[in-house]
Amino acid sequence: DTGVSQNPRHKITKRGQNVTFRCDPISEHNRLYWYRQTLGQGPEFLTYFQNEAQLEKSRLLSDRFSAERPKGSFSTLEIQRTEQGDSAMYLCASSPSGQGVGPQHFGDGTRLSIL
Amino acid sequence: AQSVTQLDSQVPVFEEAPVELRCNYSSSVSVYLFWYVQYPNQGLQLLLKYLSGSTLVKGINGFEAEFNKSQTSFHLRKPSVHISDTAEYFCAVTKTGGGNKLTFGTGTQLKVEL
Numbered sequence: 655d656t657g658v659s660q661n662p663r664h665k666i667t668k669r670g671q672n673v674t675f676r677c678d679p680i681s682e683h684n685r686l687y688w689y690r691q692t693l694g695q696g697p698e699f700l701t702y703f704q705n706e707a708q709l710e711k712s713r714l715l716s717d718r719f720s721a722e723r724p725k726g727s728f729s730t731l732e733i734q735r736t737e738q739g740d741s742a743m744y745l746c747a748s749s750p751s752g753q754g755v756g757p758q759h760f761g762d763g764t765r766l767s768i769l
Numbered sequence: 770a771q772s773v774t775q776l777d778s779q780v781p782v783f784e785e786a787p788v789e790l791r792c793n794y795s796s797s798v799s800v801y802l803f804w805y806v807q808y809p810n811q812g813l814q815l816l817l818k819y820l821s822g823s824t825l826v827k828g829i830n831g832f833e834a835e836f837n838k839s840q841t842s843f844h845l846r847k848p849s850v851h852i853s854d855t856a857e858y859f860c861a862v863t864k865t866g867g868g869n870k871l872t873f874g875t876g877t878q879l880k881v882e883l
Contacts, residue, residue, distance in 0.1 A: 689871075695875055696773075696861075696874050696876050697813070697859070697871070698873070699871065699872070745812055745813070747812075749869060751869075757818055758815075758871060760812035
């Protein structure tokens with residue numbers, strides 16, 4: 655169990671630029687989740703995948719956001735035309751499915767700062 | 770939809786004293802409940818979870834929580850805290866059988882002082 659890995663850990667970019675984050679889940683986990691956490695708040699759900707299928711998206715996920723999970727392994731979250739309000743910690747989590755509720759294991763997140 | 774309320778944004782406590790962090794939830798369907806801990810610049814680590822069965826749940830690092838359905842609460846307790854317990858604690862809920870997306874509270878900052 656090598657844990658959930660997220661890259662990069664920090665990203666600083668100018669407003670209007672595109673950014674992409676990567677998440678590598680625990681290898682045997684087929685569910686993968688993205689959350690966003692702003693300062694002083696709890697994480698908020700963005701989207702989740704079961705294998706390669708994106709099964710649910712939050713209304714927080716505007717059309718500037720897109721997430722993919724090709725081949726059901728790693729996932730990417732892209733934000734186009736970044737805005738100041740996109741500054742946050744983006745957390746990825748994974749869990750097994752099929753045998754009750756598997757707890758979600760979180761990565762250390764990618765902190766995005768928009769200049 | 771589910772919601773979680775953590776009324777205490779900060780809880781200061783002296784080392785070796787007991788502590789209780791409060792969590793109340795709202796849901797029209799059956800739920801599972803979780804407590805996570807977050808250290809600075811890190812992700813969330815699962816402390817404990819309630820799925821079914823005994824309402825008293827024991828977790829890691831000496832923490833425990835009690836599920837109270839009538840009061841819709843899931844308070845976290847530790848009989849004796851240590852400096853290393855200083856962190857942000859989040860209560861979370863998910864409805865049973867539905868993809869397991871978590872709804873989190875706003876968190877409680879536990880500050881343990883000497």
